[in-house]
Amino acid sequence: MSPTSPEHEPTRARSILLVALGVVAVAAAIAWLFVGTGPSDDDFIVQRYARNFVDGRGLVFDDGVRVEGFTCPLWLFLLAGVMALGGTAAAVGPWIGSAAVAGSALLALARARATVGEHASIARGGAVAAAFAIAASAATAYHAALGLGTALAGFLVLAWFVAAERAERRGSSHVLAGVCLGLATLLRPETAGLALPWLVAVPRGRRIVAGLAFAAWSGGWLVFRVAYYGEWLPMTHYVKKLALVDDLAYGADYLARATLDTGVVLLFGVGVLARLLRRAPSGRMTTAALAGVGVSLALVAWAGGDYMPVARFVVPVLPLLLVLACDAIAELLAHRVVLARAALLVLVAFGAWPCLELAELQGRHRFYEERWIAIGKELGARFPADTRVATAPIGAIGFHSRLPIVDLLGLTNAAVRRAEPDLSITMKGHHRYDADWALAQEPDLVLLGNGVLLPGQRTLQVSAWERTLVQHPRFAAEYEQLVLPIPGSYDLFLFRRRASAGRSPGAR
Numbered sequence: 001m002s003p004t005s006p007e008h009e010p011t012r013a014r015s016i017l018l019v020a021l022g023v024v025a026v027a028a029a030i031a032w033l034f035v036g037t038g039p040s041d042d043d044f045i046v047q048r049y050a051r052n053f054v055d056g057r058g059l060v061f062d063d064g065v066r067v068e069g070f071t072c073p074l075w076l077f078l079l080a081g082v083m084a085l086g087g088t089a090a091a092v093g094p095w096i097g098s099a100a101v102a103g104s105a106l107l108a109l110a111r112a113r114a115t116v117g118e119h120a121s122i123a124r125g126g127a128v129a130a131a132f133a134i135a136a137s138a139a140t141a142y143h144a145a146l147g148l149g150t151a152l153a154g155f156l157v158l159a160w161f162v163a164a165e166r167a168e169r170r171g172s173s174h175v176l177a178g179v180c181l182g183l184a185t186l187l188r189p190e191t192a193g194l195a196l197p198w199l200v201a202v203p204r205g206r207r208i209v210a211g212l213a214f215a216a217w218s219g220g221w222l223v224f225r226v227a228y229y230g231e232w233l234p235m236t237h238y239v240k241k242l243a244l245v246d247d248l249a250y251g252a253d254y255l256a257r258a259t260l261d262t263g264v265v266l267l268f269g270v271g272v273l274a275r276l277l278r279r280a281p282s283g284r285m286t287t288a289a290l291a292g293v294g295v296s297l298a299l300v301a302w303a304g305g306d307y308m309p310v311a312r313f314v315v316p317v318l319p320l321l322l323v324l325a326c327d328a329i330a331e332l333l334a335h336r337v338v339l340a341r342a343a344l345l346v347l348v349a350f351g352a353w354p355c356l357e358l359a360e361l362q363g364r365h366r367f368y369e370e371r372w373i374a375i376g377k378e379l380g381a382r383f384p385a386d387t388r389v390a391t392a393p394i395g396a397i398g399f400h401s402r403l404p405i406v407d408l409l410g411l412t413n414a415a416v417r418r419a420e421p422d423l424s425i426t427m428k429g430h431h432r433y434d435a436d437w438a439l440a441q442e443p444d445l446v447l448l449g450n451g452v453l454l455p456g457q458r459t460l461q462v463s464a465w466e467r468t469l470v471q472h473p474r475f476a477a478e479y480e481q482l483v484l485p486i487p488g489s490y491d492l493f494l495f496r497r498r499a500s501a502g503r504s505p506g507a508r
Contacts, residue, residue: 016109016112019109019128019131020106020109022132023102023105023106023109023131023132023135024102024105024106024135026105026132026135026136027098027101027102027105027134027135027136027141028098028102030101030135030136030137030138030141030352030355031094031098031101031141031144031145033141033355033358034138034141034142034144034145034358034361035094035145036145036362036365036366037142037145037146037358037361037362037364037365038093038094038142038144038145038146038147038365038369039090039093039094039145039146039147039369040146040147040148040308040369040395041368041369041372041393041394041395041396042146042147042148042308042395043090043093043146043147043148043395044090044369044372044395044396044398044399044400045061045069045070045394045395045398045399045411045412046070046072046075046076046079046147046148047079047089047090047395047399048061048395048398048399049061049069049070049076050076050077050079050080050083050089051080051083051089051399053076053077053080054080054083054084059076059228061394061398061405061407061412062404062405062412063404065412065413066228066229066230067229067235067411067412067413067414068225068229068231068234068235068236069234069235069236069407069411069412070234070236071188071189071234071236071237072148072149072186072187072188073186073221074149074152074183074186074187075147075148075149075152075187078096078149079092079093090147093147094144094145094147096152097143097144097145097146097147097149097150097151097152098141098144098145098151100144100151100152100154100155101134101135101137101140101141101144101151101154101155102135103155104134104140104151104154104155104158104319105131105132105134105135105319106131107155107158107159107162107319108127108130108131108134108158108319108322108323108326109127109128109130109131110162111127111130111162111165111323112124112127112128125330125340125341125344126326126327126329126330126331126340126344127323127326127327129326129329129344129345129347129348130322130323130325130326130327132348133322133326133344133347133348133351134318134319134322134323136348136349136351136352137262137318137319137322137351137352138261138310138351138352138353138354138355138357139261139262139310139311139314139315139318139351139354140154140315140318140319142309142310142354142361143310143312143315146308146312148187148312149187149188150187150188150312150315150316151315152187153184153187153188153191153315153316154315154316154317154318154319154320155319156180156181156183156184156187156191157180157181157184157191157194157316157317157319157320158319158320158323159180160177160180160181160184160194160198161177161285161289161320161323163176163177163180164177164198164201164202164285164288164289165283165285165286167206168201168283168284168285169283173206173209173210174198174202174206174209174210174213175209175210175213176213177198177210177213178209178210178211178212178213178214179213179214179216179217181194181195181198181214182213182214182215182216182217182218183217184316185217185218185221186217186218186221187316188313188316189299190296190299190300190303190313190316191296191316191317192218192296192299193292193293193295193296193297193298193299194288194289194292194293194295194296194317195214195218195292196292196295197287197288197289197291197292197295198210198285198288198289198292199211199214200288201284201285201287201288235410235411235412235413235414235417236411236429237303238417239409239410239411239416239417239429239432240303240304240428240429240431240432241303241304242304242421242423242431244302246304246421246423247301247302247303247304248301248302248304250304250305250428251300251301251302251303251304251305252301253305254300254301254304254305254306254313254428255297255300255301255305255314257311258305258311258313258314261309261310261311261354262310262311262314262315262318262351263347263350263351264297264311264314264317264318264321265297267321267322267324267325267347268290268293268294268297268321268325270325270328270329270332271290271293271321271324271325271327271328272290272294273328273332274327274328274329274331274332275287275290275328277332286324286327289320289324290324293317293320293321293324296316296317297314297317300313300314304428305428306428306429307427307428307429307430309357309361309364310354310357310361322347322351325347326344326347329343329344329347330344367452368393368450368452369396370489371451371452371486371489372393372395372396372397372400372451373396373400374486374487374488374489375396375397375400375401375447375451375486375489375492376396376397376398376399376400376401377400377401378484378485378486378487378492379397379401379403379445379484380400380401380402380403382484383401383403383444383445385402385403386403386404387403387404387444387445388403388404388405388406388441388442388443388444388445389401389403389404389405389406389443389444389445389446389447390405390406390408390438390441390443390445390446390447391405391406391407391408391446391447391451392407392408392409392430392447392450392463392465392466393450393451394407394409394411394412397447397451406438406441406443408433408438408465408466408469409429409430409432409433409465410432410433410434415434415437416432416433416434416437417432418434419432419433419434419437420432422464422465424464425464425465430463430464430465431465432465433465433466433468433469435468435469435471435472435475436472438469439469439472439474439475439478442497443497444496444497445482445494445495445496445497446469446475446479446494446495447492447494447495448460448462448463448466448469448470448493448494448495449461449462449463449466449493450463451492451494453490453493460493475495478497478498479495479496479497479498480495480496480498481493481494481495481496482494482495482496
């Protein structure tokens, strides 16, 4: 009687169920650890767009100003749906992200059922290891809490691969794969790098339909963007993009740090090595997936990476990479079972190690986002609805105050993109600013230094991108300091436009 005979099916089904419950339990435990680390300030930017959309103001951050200051339209519409149903996006968003992580882990586990052949047992072990590695990944859990749809993008990318792999195995349509990948690009644009290698691998007779299934989403949003915003790319690209050599330097450093957090380059290398040695599964979709991941990582380097911690830009391909790496390890070490299991265990543990940074990440959220939420609520309560606030952190302050925002870093206006980047600033995405433009908007309030005071200090530290603003003759002539008590936090030092310079907002 063989191990796959009908008599063994109930036992195997119970084993798979127990493993699935274990995977979900691990994903839930890691998600619980990262409660209190999000949402990020950028997620509050998307939330403000979503609320304005639900309120009938359009896809805008400020009324009447059509600028695409986000890169995740699918996430925006999901949050808009939550709000339309009466929910709170900041509370529901992390649940969606955590569910996406668990879903990715279960997708990886589901592949174990398709493993056959001489080394099926070790291959199934690789699939189980991949499921636990995804569930235990601190990077995916952290970005599930931060929002922006990053973890959901990872689920959709893995769903694309599983669907494409299934279509290859059965000789069926790749439409589902195209839909999944098209949706993923509406959460992280770098995932579009997976498309070309995949379409090349799709059989010719099915390629056009698969391409249309993909392009209906990514191409559809491009058409809308050009018609509605008048741009080929979101404003976040224009305001953050530097010269190629500078961005590549940032990008290389980013991938190095991302590898320390997730092992991304090592995982990719293991997959490539297995293919070169012809020891990985021989499907065309596996080769296409590896090539696509390589293109996506190259796009991350070209963009210069990101300023957020724990590898946000590689999280969308991380579940897929974990699956490919576990497959590769299982094949490379198929005749060395003990060593293979040890390697897979190390891979699972490596992804979880950033949990050691949990206290720092929670402290970061308390120091910044919780402070900005309190500031936003107090500004909204104290000042008239038409009070214009100039600030660099625009998300939580803008969302909770509901006041018009003069964005000093240019994500939500079309002016700052024209400023020359200040390369003395090392924080990616914060290189452009324009004091002349900011003061020309005649903001009623100016918030400097991100609205925070460094621990142990009582004086305001002006950010590098605000120095020319503070040194501008108009600023000294037209603005006076105001100390505003913030309930639940410390006093806020901000600057109010003098009555002699024009309209000055009065407190409610």
